[in-house]
Amino acid sequence: MRSIRHIAVSLLIMLPVGLLAQPWEECSLRDIEPGGWLLEKLQTQRTGLTGHPEALSYPYNTCLWAGEIPRMGDHGRDWWRYEQTAYYTDGLLRLGYLLDDRQLIEKGEAGIGYTLEHPWENGRLGSPLVDYTWPFAVFFRAMKAAYDVSPDPAILQALTRHYNSIPLAQLVRKRDIISLEGMLWTAGKTGDKSLTARADSAFRMRRELLGDRKLSRDDRVTPEFLRSPEPYKMHGVTMSEILKLPIMLYAATGDPWYKDLAVYSLDRLYEEDGLPDGLFTSAEWLQGREIRHSHETCNAVDMTWTLGYFLEILKAPRYADMLEKIVFNAGAGSVTADFKALQYYSSVNQFIATGTSNHNKDNYCSTWMAYRPTHQTECCAGNIHRLYPDYAARMWLRGKKEAVAALYGPSRFRYSDALSFTEQTEYPYGQTVTITAEAAGRKQRARLTLRIPGWCTGASLTLNGKPVRKPLAAGTFVTLNRRWASGDKVVLTLPMKAERNEAYGGGAWFERGPLVYSYAIPADFRKDTVRYANMNGKYPADDEAFPCWDIRPSGAWNYAVPADAQPEDDGAHLRIPVVPIEWDWDKGPHGELLTPDIPKNITPTGPEQYLELVPYGQTTLRLTVFPVLEGRNQP
Structure with missing residues (x-):
């Protein structure tokens, strides 16, 4: 077995990451001001379940991560309540930043403050009752959102200690492996190559490091599993979460092996299990492509989060197309318009939704397909709060001297103190996107990059009323590099054709x-x-x-x-x-x-x-x- 030292040395002699195309990055949510239909969605979410966790019942009616959450009865394992409330806290906090809602922000940040103030003796973060790092792997995303808004070195220091506290033998087990997401992000912020080396070793050598013990369900997703000719048979959320890791490792190491594995695995998941609404079957486990199978609402959120990394790192429009399709269809269809009830399982065809209408084998004839604020297992009731805030977070991305309109929706993006872009659109219900520059004082130099979706033929683009002479092929990005003056107006028209599919x-x-x-x-x-x-x-x-x-x-x-x-x-x-x-x-x-x-x-x-x-x-x-x-x- 190769040693960790060997892995670290090998990383140092690899192609420097700087020679790769620099990934796009998420912006501070303070720099994105939602408008139009998106603002209405977020406000409805606030007046709905996100702003009323008491309606969700346990464990959302507790202190969340701002203390130790007591058990209620015998249902569920000890880590469940921390995973579920971590999902909720991430959505709650991001919603607060987007709406500039002090009450939501304080509630979300209270959990971060408590967690930072109560580490284990070895630096581990999270409840001392739970020696399983998966719940914190979820909670990390709330800490990331807070750091992006207000970079606090204490967060990076605490995260570094946390990830160094996890033995490699534990890091490779079950969903502990998802800790690599936060580990790689932290390494990217601090420059700590030892974290990158440990992440590389844990994923690349996972099967070897697990040894000869009997593998649990989530242990089985290794590079060998992903390349195996056997159909993927795995829990849907585990697949959604793990598939982000090879693409993040590609960005961190520059090794094309990771890129090939990531792209192959995602494509294959959809070939084997994809559905018309943009998601894949996941009645807990992957089920194949038959229309009768449902998908778990958690996956509508987890897969869009993973696709965001593919988009940022590979800069390929198809991942934005996939992300939008999930949010606008599978995601939106799993929650009521007033954001007061959701399904655990949701289907492309569903003719009834009651307390006994679940047609999936898992929890057959139970409440799992009803629209309810409370559910038997609480993960989806926490995860749904991330759906629209995560979409808003990836609408505008940052590149080097570049503003990227990656996903479309009415919004205002503060590129710098001197330059902002306001996007007016009814997209996805309308086909015109208008972006107007606002420059403080003199003209400001920046690149504005726009996406031409893969489904769109015949796109047109004007700048201040004049046609832009650039290729506008389906499935590409187009960039305008100029000095922007206030009032400069870009109009992108994306013809939408109604189509029949088999x-x-x-x-x-x-x-x-x-x-x-x-x-x-x-x-x-x-x-x-x-x-x-x-x-x-x-x-x-x-x-x-x-x-x-x-x-x-x-x-x-x-x-x-x-x-x-x-x-x-x-x-x-x-x-x-x-x-x-x-x-x-x-x-x-x-x-x-x-x-x-x-x-x-x-x-x-x-x-x-x-x-x-x-x-x-x-x-x-x-x-x-x-x-x-x-x-x-x-x-």
Whole structure:
């Protein structure tokens, strides 16, 4: 086995990182001012669950990381409550910075202060009750957000001691390996090459360092596992989290082996398990590409976070495209519009969402697909708070003398004290992005980089009303390098074409730009006050203000599309021809109604009609992937 010293020496003789393209970086959230629809989303989040953790019940109604969290009953392991509240704290704090909300900021920073003031004797950070570094690997992200806003050397010193306190034998085990994220970030800030060397050794030699002991579930994700010809069989969150590590190690070491492994593994995950809404199946475990399978809401957040690293390091537009698609579709569709209830599992097709409608094998016929503020296992109820703040954090990135509009949304970006850019857009609902410069005093030199999404053909760009003579190919970035004066206006037009796609295993679905479209099934919302046994005594603090929902269809959902059907586009909605068909519920052992799979044999039951489709993220009950009726035979 190679020694750590050998690894460290080998790093020193590798190609210097400086010869690589310098990665883009996240900005301080103080430099991003959300506007328009994005500001409305964030404000709704504040008045919803993020601002009312008591509605989430345990463990969010505790001190969070500003003290020791007591157990409640026998449910869950000791580390669960720290992982879950770390997710929440990260989202809470980022939301506070974006909205300049002192109350949210103080609540989030209180946990950071307590954690820094109460290290273990050896420098380890986190609860002394939990000798598992995964919860702090999550909490690190809140500390990163705080450092980006106000660089405090005490944070870097504490993080360095923390990562040095983790023995290599522990670092490679289970989700302790996710500590490499914070370790590499800390090394990048401090220049501590020993941290980079340990991270390189832990990941590259993980299988060897684990030895001959019986491997746990999360131990198995090694470079050998990722390259194995066997289909990926793994917990979805573990995959979402680990896939960021090789791309971060590529940035830290310059070794192209890491880049190749990262790109290959991410591509393969989507080839084996990808769904139309931008995410992948993950009813706890990866499930394949069949439309009937759900995805865990945690992955809508964790994968967008991982894709952010791919975007920053590889500077490839496709990762921004993937990130947007998850947020606007899978992510938005898993939480109610008022941000007061969410699903643990969410599906591309879901015709019912009740306390007994979970059609996945995991926790079959339970509450896991209902829109509720409280859930049996609490991770998704904490993680959802990161979705929109993380999107806002990656909208604008910094390069060397460069402002990068990587993701689109209404906002104002402070590039420097003397130069800001204001972005006005209805994107993803509109196709025009207008960016106006604001320079204090004399003109300011900077590069402004804009993304042309991979789905967009025929993009156009003007500067102060005149066409920009630069290539605007789909899936590229375009850069304007100039001295900016106040009032300089850039207008980017991204034509969005409605398209029909064929689903894996049969069926058709429709998209326009970054948005997937669904039929919003007419729904009957009723407050569900049943105290389900699987909830371990947890229920919302206020059933009226933050109810659990029993949502059942109040209209038909059993439609197919003709084989030659194409969408009509009015700019806001899509319209498609459909035919009603025989398609009945699946049922659980006690008659529970469950969303059925797409039928293989299709029998029409009525004449052709038209349905209006709306953006997936605006739906609760939805039909997204339609069965396909060959021919146009009428009953």
